[in-house]
Amino acid sequence: MDTMLAGRLNLATGSFAVTGVPVPEPGPGELLIEVKAAGVCLSDVHLIDRTLRPVFNPNNEVTLGHEVAGIVFRLGSNLKRPWKPGARVVLLGGEPCGTCDACWRHAPCLVPRTRGADFDGGWAQYAVAREECVYAIPDHLPFEQAAIIPDAVSTPYAAVVATAGVRPAQAVGIWGAGGLGVHAISVARLVGAEPIIAIDPLTDALERTLSYGADVALQPEDPNFHEKLMEATRGQGLDVAFDFAGVPTAREQAATSLARNGVLVLVGIAAQPFAIADDAVFNYSGNEVRGHYGSTPAHLEELIRLTSAGRLDLTASVSERLPLSQASEAVAHLAHKSGSPVRIVLTPAHRAGA
Missing domain, CATH: 3.90.180.10 (Medium-chain alcohol dehydrogenases, catalytic domain)
Incomplete structure (x- = not known):
């Protein structure tokens, strides 16, 4: 045998x-x-x-x-x-x-x-x-x-284009600059998001996000984090925040960074409770939390075409x-x-x- x-x-x-x-x-x-x-x-x-x-x-x-x-x-x-x-x-x-x-x-x-x-x-x-x-x-x-492409690229691709439905000129924040997060940045750039803000505690990973298309790179523990994010988004906050880190503190920070009618998309899996700090503000602002997992065969087919054509490098x-x-x-x-x-x-x- x-x-x-x-x-x-x-x-x-x-x-x-x-x-x-x-x-x-x-x-x-x-x-x-x-x-x-x-x-x-x-x-x-x-x-x-x-x-x-x-x-x-x-x-x-x-x-x-x-x-x-x-x-x-x-x-x-x-x-x-x-x-x-x-x-x-x-x-x-x-x-x-x-x-x-x-x-x-x-x-x-x-x-x-x-x-x-x-x-x-x-x-x-x-x-x-x-x-x-x-x-x-x-x-x-x-x-x-x-x-x-299956998972490392297709999961963030599906999260950006399908679950979040990111549109051109929307402000996007991406927590976690690992294998999925950096590809989410590339996809957000591809669909025209602006600005794209990358958040990660690791300096090397954060610097890398700029080469993938991030406009702003922030460390989550920066004492002026909120002020810098609001400045980058012209005082509006994020239309969509993505958690690719799977860390409760990242989710909590992302939830407080949303603009009115902003959406938080959970991609990373923490297997831990997630709390909204102020439900009154969250409700008044019309914010949402959406879960995301994986991708579909159609997404894989689209990505084969996009990478083959050089749209995604x-x-x-x-x-x-x-x-x-x-x-x-x-x-x-x-x-x-x-x-x-x-x-x-x-x-x-x-x-x-x-």
Whole structure:
């Protein structure tokens, strides 16, 4: 039996290791993908430290990785499209369950499963994917950039254009300048937000936001924070504030920075209570709080087009490249923010003959 390397997490004990496992076989309607690049996300870190737990995974172990790009290696049976081995592709970060009432009616799934959490992901030399979750990418789009589009780019993209519906000339504040936050800045710039204010306590991360399109960069503990934000927004406050930090204090600060009818969008997951300091002011101002999670297949398709056309440049977003065998080091680098990474990408080596 052919084997491959895979980054496996024991869901019961939290132990993680890159180990040898059988190469999976694609079933009906599935493709076997030779993985060329796989992103390392903070949610992967939180799965390992057990801050996050898979909701729909009945197994004791899972291969991590929900940001995956590669080439079609082997075809399953009963495919609906004329896939060919060698086709360059990127995978959706999850898949619908296929059995709930919503799936039956071709509506958004009620219990979507996340790749690399609820079923095996792409921290491996090969990964299986249902063909409806596989999207072609052009030859000129590097695998490493394509891999981070699902989640690192698509989640903030969906938060900005769909959940918040940011319009040109709206004032936007973005708390958290990590892998999702900096791409939210790029997307906000793309849709014409003005000004774009980045907020982060880390100097390196904050300085980086200016190259991604932020107009103003502020540290949250700045004693003159509110005055500087109001000056930047011409005394109005923020039309939309995004929390990508997943920190209660960031959310509280964001909520007090809103303009009249301003909206707070929660993207980061804190798993902690969130309090509105003054509900009278919040209510009188007509403010809102909206939750956001993930993105849709349509968002992935749009981003493939935008990056392919050069509207979004992801060249600087790949901070570090490591072989799959060093996945534990990649997790440590991200957990400790070593080198202030945007996205670390694993590059599994192909083993001929599999």
